[in-house]
Amino acid sequence: MDLRLKALTKSIWVFHISAGSCNNCDIEILDCLTPRFDLERFGIQLVGSVRHADALLITGAMNRKSVPRMKKIYEQAPKPCVVIAVGQCALSRHMFRDSYNVCEPLDKILPVDLYIPGCPPKPEAMIDGIIKLVNKIKEVKK
Amino acid sequence: MMIILKEMFYYFVFPGLLFGTGIGLLAGWVDRKVTARLQWRVGPPWYQNFVDILKLFGKETIVPRGRAATFLLAPYLGFLSLGLAAAIIGRALINPAVSFAGDLIVILYLLTMPAIALIIGASSSRNPLASVGAGREMKLILGYELPFIMALATIAIKSGSIKLGSILTYQLNFGSFFYSWSGAIAMVVAIFCAQAKMGFAPFEISEAEQEIMGGVLIEYSGIPLAVFKLTKALLLYTMPLLLVVLFLGKDLHPLFIIGKFVIFLVIFILIKNTNPRLRIDQAMSFFWGPVSLLALAAVILALMGK
Ligand code: SF4
Numbered sequence: 082m083d084l085r086l087k088a089l090t091k092s093i094w095v096f097h098i099s100a101g102s103c104n105n106c107d108i109e110i111l112d113c114l115t116p117r118f119d120l121e122r123f124g125i126q127l128v129g130s131v132r133h134a135d136a137l138l139i140t141g142a143m144n145r146k147s148v149p150r151m152k153k154i155y156e157q158a159p160k161p162c163v164v165i166a167v168g169q170c171a172l173s174r175h176m177f178r179d180s181y182n183v184c185e186p187l188d189k190i191l192p193v194d195l196y197i198p199g200c201p202p203k204p205e206a207m208i209d210g211i212i213k214l215v216n217k218i219k220e221v222k223k
Numbered sequence: 224m225m226i227i228l229k230e231m232f233y234y235f236v237f238p239g240l241l242f243g244t245g246i247g248l249l250a251g252w253v254d255r256k257v258t259a260r261l262q263w264r265v266g267p268p269w270y271q272n273f274v275d276i277l278k279l280f281g282k283e284t285i286v287p288r289g290r291a292a293t294f295l296l297a298p299y300l301g302f303l304s305l306g307l308a309a310a311i312i313g314r315a316l317i318n319p320a321v322s323f324a325g326d327l328i329v330i331l332y333l334l335t336m337p338a339i340a341l342i343i344g345a346s347s348s349r350n351p352l353a354s355v356g357a358g359r360e361m362k363l364i365l366g367y368e369l370p371f372i373m374a375l376a377t378i379a380i381k382s383g384s385i386k387l388g389s390i391l392t393y394q395l396n397f398g399s400f401f402y403s404w405s406g407a408i409a410m411v412v413a414i415f416c417a418q419a420k421m422g423f424a425p426f427e428i429s430e431a432e433q434e435i436m437g438g439v440l441i442e443y444s445g446i447p448l449a450v451f452k453l454t455k456a457l458l459l460y461t462m463p464l465l466l467v468v469l470f471l472g473k474d475l476h477p478l479f480i481i482g483k484f485v486i487f488l489v490i491f492i493l494i495k496n497t498n499p500r501l502r503i504d505q506a507m508s509f510f511w512g513p514v515s516l517l518a519l520a521a522v523i524l525a526l527m528g529k
Contacts, residue, residue: 084277085277085278085280085281086281088274088275088277089278091278092271092274116262116263116264119265119266121255121259121264121265122259122264122265122267124267124268124271124274129441130440132443132444133440133443133444133448135278135282159284159285159444159445160282160283161282
């Protein structure tokens with residue numbers, strides 16, 4: 082396996098986009114960084130600038146205002162970069178699917194690599210999902 | 224020819240760029256691990272910083288609209304000049320006889336280069352947050368440079384020389400400067416200034432992850448970002464080493480040097496972890512007020528021979 086990808090799987094810097102979420106998913110994401118779960122031991126860090134990001138964590142139901150901005154942010158991220166949809170809202174628009182303000186689920190807008198269901202998903206579920214994603218990347222590139 | 228090759232080896236491999244960044248990255252890991260343990264976390268494995276750098280080398284480099292040349296070259300400016308400082312300090316430690324007259328002044332200039340490189344790079348990215356960061360960095364330089372120069376002046380007065388080699392031989396003969404009043408005060412001043420130079424909390428005002436999103440580094444990605452991270456690592460190697468040379472230069476056995484290096488590192492990390500970030504005006508008044516007064520006291524004490 083190629084060295085760069087190996088390094089990438091060991092040091093994932095995450096940029097967090099909240100695209101109209103109810104804030105609960107975001108709180109659960111922050112929980113991953115607390116002493117109890119401590120994602121830094123896998124080299125996962127939350128970064129403030131999308132230019133440093135290796136993964137975009139997207140939460141929320143993507144209302145009309147946030148979709149163009151989200152696309153812009155995705156274009157600004159340096160590739161290779163994965164997109165992770167966190168929470169039922171990002172997966173399927175959840176209870177907002179009939180809203181006038183919410184147009185499409187996330188995977189019709191951006192190429193999603195990992196779905197983490199739940200409302201909100203537990204931190205354990207997120208860590209589990211990321212490990213699955215890492216294994217997937219490793220297998221694809223073998 | 225051989226001499227040139229040898230000098231190249233000193234600069235690029237040992238004790239310059241390669242060795243310095245290696246040690247610096249390890250020191251960065253110590254910092255992250257200690258921080259994690261203080262917050263009751265496990266912390267990253269020891270190779271984490273190396274993996275981070277390796278990963279950044281494999282990422283795409285995005286150049287924003289603006290001055291592409293200065294944007295891309297600025298990181299190397301800081302990194303290479305800091306490497307020169309590391310090589311000069313390291314060589315003086317290995318053999319005090321080889322250093323040249325006035326290298327203390329050269330080091331003083333070279334140590335400002337990383338900050339200047341940050342300012343140039345950030346300004347050429349044309350990002351508003353980066354320019355806020357660059358402005359803060361500039362003010363911070365104005366703040367800490369004055370007491371830092373005074374701390375170095377204390378050493379120069381005490382040893383009667385601006386040559387690292389003779390500063391070291393003076394301490395070998397008459398004991399470390401730390402054990403005199405003026406030396407101890409100057410060391411406290413220099414520790415604060417080094418903290419600001421390395422961009423550690425409470426002085427990471429120009430980066431301020433939570434406030435201006437990485438500030439000066441906001442537009443950097445891929446290899447230039449990696450070079451900036453390497454510069455930071457190199458600073459983490461150079462600053463403690465410089466403090467060892469200036470203030471605790473008595474026993475130059477490798478084990479003692481490592482021990483003193485670790486002591487300074489631990490002091491930096493403890494200050495970092497126990498202090499919240501200052502505002503830029505607070506940092507300025509801190510450096511121009513109490514710290515400068517302390518430095519002045521050190522200079523006066525040194526002139527009186529204390
Ligand atoms: S999935 Fe649930 S918790 Fe998450 S943003 Fe939607 S409604 Fe909120």
